[in-house]
Structures are given as structure tokens and as C-alpha cells.
Amino acid sequence: MATVHVENIKKTYDKGSVLALDNVSFDVKSGELFGLIGPDGAGKTSLFRILTTLLLPDGGHAQVAGLDVVNDLWKIRRIVGYMPGKFSLYQDLSIEENLQFFATVFNTTVEKNYHLIEDIYVQIEPFKKRLAGKLSGGMKQKLALCCALIHEPKVLFLDEPTTGVDPVSRKEFWDMLDRLKTRGITIVVSTPYMDEASRCDRIALIQKGKILELDTLTKIIGRHTQNLYAVNADNRYQLMHDLRKPAEIESSFAFGEEQHVTLRTPENGKNYLIDYLTQTGHSDITVRKIEPTIEDVFIKLMLENQ
Ligand SMILES: Nc1ncnc2c1ncn2[C@@H]1O[C@H](COP(=O)(O)OP(=O)(O)OP(=O)(O)O)[C@@H](O)[C@H]1O
Known part of the structure; x- marks a missing residue:
């Protein structure tokens, strides 16, 4: 019991x-x-x-x-x-x-x-x-x-x-x-x-x-595997702004010194993000594929339940 x-x-x-x-x-x-x-x-x-x-x-x-x-x-x-x-x-x-x-x-x-x-x-x-x-x-x-x-x-x-x-x-x-x-x-x-x-x-x-x-x-x-990337670039404010625009990006939120970005389609996510950010004028771009933490899962669930 x-x-x-x-x-x-x-x-x-x-x-x-x-x-x-x-x-x-x-x-x-x-x-x-x-x-x-x-x-x-x-x-x-x-x-x-x-x-x-x-x-x-x-x-x-x-x-x-x-x-x-x-x-x-x-x-x-x-x-x-x-x-x-x-x-x-x-x-x-x-x-x-x-x-x-x-x-x-x-x-x-x-x-x-x-x-x-x-x-x-x-x-x-x-x-x-x-x-x-x-x-x-x-x-x-x-x-x-x-x-x-x-x-x-x-x-x-x-x-x-x-x-x-x-x-x-x-x-x-x-x-x-x-x-x-x-x-x-x-x-x-x-x-x-x-x-x-x-x-x-x-x-x-x-x-x-x-x-x-x-x-x-x-x-x-x-249970909540995600196509998740840690992203950074020279201009953080502009980066946050630009990562909100494409339909390809499911979610983007600040996570410490980086942005955590979830993409809708799994293929070539890293290349997609680098190309997109280069085209929008960013420099010093870093993109890493990462495993979600419990915080990422929580944010995903909160967004789904809004
Ligand atoms: N006595 C009360 N009168 C009116 N609303 C209340 C009262 N107590 C809690 N609430 C509201 O109920 C909701 C849940 O509050 P609760 O305190 O249970 O949450 P919590 O997770 O413990 O958060 P916190 O750590 O801020 O206390 C909140 O929207 C809160 O504003």
C-alpha cells in the first residue's frame, strides 16, 4: 500500500x-x-x-x-x-x-x-x-x-x-x-x-x-528526447531575437550563458543553425548538439501545457 x-x-x-x-x-x-x-x-x-x-x-x-x-x-x-x-x-x-x-x-x-x-x-x-x-x-x-x-x-x-x-x-x-x-x-x-x-x-x-x-x-x-542544441554567438540579444523567427525552431530559451534551441526536424540541425545564423549576420557562432536536462524537459512540458 x-x-x-x-x-x-x-x-x-x-x-x-x-x-x-x-x-x-x-x-x-x-x-x-x-x-x-x-x-x-x-x-x-x-x-x-x-x-x-x-x-x-x-x-x-x-x-x-x-x-x-x-x-x-x-x-x-x-x-x-x-x-x-x-x-x-x-x-x-x-x-x-x-x-x-x-x-x-x-x-x-x-x-x-x-x-x-x-x-x-x-x-x-x-x-x-x-x-x-x-x-x-x-x-x-x-x-x-x-x-x-x-x-x-x-x-x-x-x-x-x-x-x-x-x-x-x-x-x-x-x-x-x-x-x-x-x-x-x-x-x-x-x-x-x-x-x-x-x-x-x-x-x-x-x-x-x-x-x-x-x-x-x-x-x-x-520520454522527452529532443532535437536540442546549445547555441551562442557574439550578440546575445540579437541571437535570442533571431532564434524566435524560423518555423523550423520549436523553442528557444536562455539557459545560463547559452540559448537552448529545439528544432522540429532532426536532420542536419547543426548545419541548419550555423547557416541560418550566418545568413542573419551573426559571428562567433557555436552550436552543440546536447542531451536534455530535467530543466529542458520541464520547459518543454510547460510550453506544451500553456
Ligand atoms: N491563501 C491564499 N489565498 C489566495 N490564493 C492563494 C492562497 N494560497 C495560495 N494561493 C495561490 O494558489 C496558487 C498555489 O500556491 P501555493 O502556495 O500552493 O504554491 P507553491 O508552489 O507552494 O508556491 P510558493 O512557493 O510561491 O508558495 C498560487 O497561485 C497562489 O497565489
């Missing part, structure tokens, strides 16, 4: 005028590290709040560990850990006071479940008297994870835990999740960072309240 089962969940705001979740369905298996990946406003927080019983859906059903998110809310609250994207800590309590507070709320003690958080807590323990409001982003994130874990949850919901955190702390955080997974905890984590998809067992790509794709990263990328 799935540990998290979501079936046709719908959520609207402002008397139905804002559609946040549009018949979302998916399952998360026991012990899985499942990523919900999508931009701001995709509906990630709404879904997490429904699954942690803090928000009622307008329609559909969802279960966590076999318990219904509407009818069994008190039982669910005991078995899930939730790390909200914002405001999960009491800024005017110290590290140790925050932790004790969360342990008390769940009728347990820090000592009883210390083994669960030890790996993470030792990194912030030297600062345990410091107020949460005075911690760095990475330290806040570690403390929030300790607070979400202190009652030994079966399922962890982490809403954008790495947003605003430096790259080193982001990596450390995902390493911590890997270690938690080995304890059998099912983890559902949301992120706007596409590069974090590779750290998940399976991912769901979500946009405007709809799941666009759901599978392992490799399978999703494999």
Missing part, C-alpha cells in the same frame, strides 16, 4: 477564482524519497498543507499511512513531520528551546528521540543558546529539520527546505535526507531547484496545480 495516496485533489482560493490544485493524483511508496518539483505558485504548499491536515481540499481524497487527511486529522498529526517553507521556528526562542518546545507539543522528550536527530543536531549544538532568529539560513534549516523529526514521524513533509540556502548547505541537507531514508522514513520534499531532482527516487513535475510528469528522473528525461 502507498504511504501517501493522493486522488483527484482539488483546491481553490478566493471563492473558486484561484485554482491552486487541479485534480492532482499520485502515490508515494513506503520509504521513498519523493520530490515535488515546480516553480513558485505551482501548488506545492497547498498540497503539503492538505496532506498535513492544515488545509481542507475542495474535492478528492488523500491518505497518509492509510489515514484520511480530513477524517483522521489528529492521528495524522502524530505520525507526520512537517517542515513548512516559512515561519516554522520561534525566532525569539533559542535552538534548544525550539527543540524542547516541539518535543513537548508531541508529548515526548529530546532525550528519548535524540538518536534520530543526533547527526544533524551535533552541527548546531555549539550554538544551542543562540536565538533561532539569529541563525544563518543553513542552521535554521537544520534546526527546523530536527524539530520536524523529534517525535519520530513515519512520514516527513519538507516544503522547499533548501530555498535561500547556500549550495554547500543544500548538498549537506540532501545528504541528511539520504541518511534519514535509511531509517525507513518516507520523505516528500518540494523544491523549485531542478538540479535537486537527481537526489529523489521519483519526482513529480508540477505547474499551475497540475502534475505534468511523474517518474524517475532518468525515465522522464528518456
Whole structure:
């Protein structure tokens, strides 16, 4: 049985005028590290709040560990850990006071479940008297994870835990999740960072309240092979402009220092682009055939679903 089962969940705001979740369905298996990946406003927080019983859906059903998110809310609250994207800590309590507070709320003690958080807590323990409001982003994130874990949850919901955190702390955080997974905890984590998809067992790509794709990263990328090229030239602005014109070009978007261009026909794509850009007056032209990343796939899916 799935540990998290979501079936046709719908959520609207402002008397139905804002559609946040549009018949979302998916399952998360026991012990899985499942990523919900999508931009701001995709509906990630709404879904997490429904699954942690803090928000009622307008329609559909969802279960966590076999318990219904509407009818069994008190039982669910005991078995899930939730790390909200914002405001999960009491800024005017110290590290140790925050932790004790969360342990008390769940009728347990820090000592009883210390083994669960030890790996993470030792990194912030030297600062345990410091107020949460005075911690760095990475330290806040570690403390929030300790607070979400202190009652030994079966399922962890982490809403954008790495947003605003430096790259080193982001990596450390995902390493911590890997270690938690080995304890059998099912983890559902949301992120706007596409590069974090590779750290998940399976991912769901979500946009405007709809799941666009759901599978392992490799399978999703494999399903969306593209005739894709990385293109650059001397005048970037003019390049962006010119790459929008030909009917042969399916899509073109800025990707770091280059333009990623998808062509409609597979043959001689590189020659086609070089010829076209030379004719339109560009110089220093580089064109490389590349394999799509998850970001390329996401952009393709977003364009298809517009
Ligand atoms: N309380 C609310 N009232 C009105 N609209 C809301 C409310 N909460 C969320 N929304 C809207 O619902 C949609 C989904 O928002 P949600 O916060 O669930 O997405 P998200 O993926 O978590 O994005 P973010 O990271 O920006 O919070 C957005 O269009 C958002 O503006």
C-alpha cells in the first residue's frame, strides 16, 4: 500500500477564482524519497498543507499511512513531520528551546528521540543558546529539520527546505535526507531547484496545480528526447531575437550563458543553425548538439501545457 495516496485533489482560493490544485493524483511508496518539483505558485504548499491536515481540499481524497487527511486529522498529526517553507521556528526562542518546545507539543522528550536527530543536531549544538532568529539560513534549516523529526514521524513533509540556502548547505541537507531514508522514513520534499531532482527516487513535475510528469528522473528525461542544441554567438540579444523567427525552431530559451534551441526536424540541425545564423549576420557562432536536462524537459512540458 502507498504511504501517501493522493486522488483527484482539488483546491481553490478566493471563492473558486484561484485554482491552486487541479485534480492532482499520485502515490508515494513506503520509504521513498519523493520530490515535488515546480516553480513558485505551482501548488506545492497547498498540497503539503492538505496532506498535513492544515488545509481542507475542495474535492478528492488523500491518505497518509492509510489515514484520511480530513477524517483522521489528529492521528495524522502524530505520525507526520512537517517542515513548512516559512515561519516554522520561534525566532525569539533559542535552538534548544525550539527543540524542547516541539518535543513537548508531541508529548515526548529530546532525550528519548535524540538518536534520530543526533547527526544533524551535533552541527548546531555549539550554538544551542543562540536565538533561532539569529541563525544563518543553513542552521535554521537544520534546526527546523530536527524539530520536524523529534517525535519520530513515519512520514516527513519538507516544503522547499533548501530555498535561500547556500549550495554547500543544500548538498549537506540532501545528504541528511539520504541518511534519514535509511531509517525507513518516507520523505516528500518540494523544491523549485531542478538540479535537486537527481537526489529523489521519483519526482513529480508540477505547474499551475497540475502534475505534468511523474517518474524517475532518468525515465522522464528518456520520454522527452529532443532535437536540442546549445547555441551562442557574439550578440546575445540579437541571437535570442533571431532564434524566435524560423518555423523550423520549436523553442528557444536562455539557459545560463547559452540559448537552448529545439528544432522540429532532426536532420542536419547543426548545419541548419550555423547557416541560418550566418545568413542573419551573426559571428562567433557555436552550436552543440546536447542531451536534455530535467530543466529542458520541464520547459518543454510547460510550453506544451500553456
Ligand atoms: N491563501 C491564499 N489565498 C489566495 N490564493 C492563494 C492562497 N494560497 C495560495 N494561493 C495561490 O494558489 C496558487 C498555489 O500556491 P501555493 O502556495 O500552493 O504554491 P507553491 O508552489 O507552494 O508556491 P510558493 O512557493 O510561491 O508558495 C498560487 O497561485 C497562489 O497565489
